Amino acid sequence: MGRAVNLVVSCSSRKRYETAPGLAVRELVGSDVRARLESWRKRLKTVKAEKYPAEDLYMGEHWSVARDIPSDATSHGWNVRLWICSAGYGLIRPSTRINSYQVTFAPSTIDSVANGAKDRHVLQSWWSGVCSYRIPGEQSSPRSFADLALKYPRTPLIVALSADYLNAVEKDLRGVLQYAFFRRYLSIISCGTPSKHVHWKGNLLPCDGKLSGSLGGTLTSLNARVARFLFEVQANAEPSVDRMAALVRSIETRTVAPQPRRPQSDLEVTRYIREGLKKTPLVSKTKLLEEFRGAGKACEQRRFGELYKQLKQGIRQGFHG
Secondary structure, eight states: OOEEEEEEEEOOSOBSSOOOTTOBGGGOOSSOHHHHHHHHHHHHHHOOOOEEEHHHHBOSHHHHHHHTHHHHHHTTTEEEEEEEEETTTEEEOTTOEEEOOBOBSOSSSTTBTTTTOOOHHHHHHHHHHHHTSOOTTOTTSOOSHHHHHHHSTTSOEEEEOOHHHHHHTHHHHHHHTTSHHHHHHEEEEOTTSOTTOTTTTTTBOOOOGGGHHHHOSOGGGHHHHHHHHHTTSOTTSOOOHHHHHHHHHTSOOOOOOOOOOEEOOHHHHHHHHHHHHHHOTTOOHHHHHHHHHHTTEEOOHHHHHHHHHHHHHHHHHHHHO
16 A cells, blocks of 8 residues: 555645636635635635536646646555645645635735735634635545644655745644654645744755756746655655655755747647547636646647637537537
8 A cells, every 4th residue: 555644735826617706815805814714714605606626626737746646656655645735725635626716825916815914823814714614525534734633643744835825824734743743754845935944944844946957847836846756765765854854855956947838739739628628628728728838838829729719619510410
């Protein structure tokens, strides 16, 4: 079965499906976090919208890397349980069915929980509130880091989050460190967090943006790529903080010029669109093009739109024929 590890990654701001009215933080009124949170939780219960497995809803480079870590790690002797730190729903599983939503802990964005506030307690209060929301069908699943530690008290935990998301879950995650086991087996990957952080200095792995030169991709996906690297070793590598830190230090640090997107032929673009529509029949051309470009592929917007339209028409004609 392999050595078990729980891995928590951040959600993605990019969604495959359109967000229904009422499910974006920008629509909440007022500045009081408690009132906004109460309104948000009510909307999660009352807004009538399609629900999707989280693993199918999220998209983008970060999620494409994170999503495949469990299956890729199996061949290296690991049993990775993947969890998602969602600003809209709390701690969830890839299979958790949720609405498309627009909420983030990142500042200076229209759907930021911070709403202009600089106090991290605002983020932490929001995180605590969404974790206490009861998702239908998820009653027995851990909804916070504290719940996760209680359910898996002897399973190493690796957390790969941006600095903003780490700030939001700080109080919750600090509670995990009250257990001696996790003081040794909680590894944090957060390339934007200072190495001498007052709470995480004993558990923060030594990583920064320079690792992207060796691991590839953009900075947006770097935390997930570091996590993937850790699972590319065999399971006899004990997943303690010291061992994980040594593995990260073994990564060569170098800078490289950004790689341009690779031009694709009409045949390749059409094949990509066909596969996308097969998986998600209602996906828009805008969402598909975002995902296409996020994968490092190039296609002019008008050409992509024309190919999408031709393929959709062909599908409809085939259905009615």
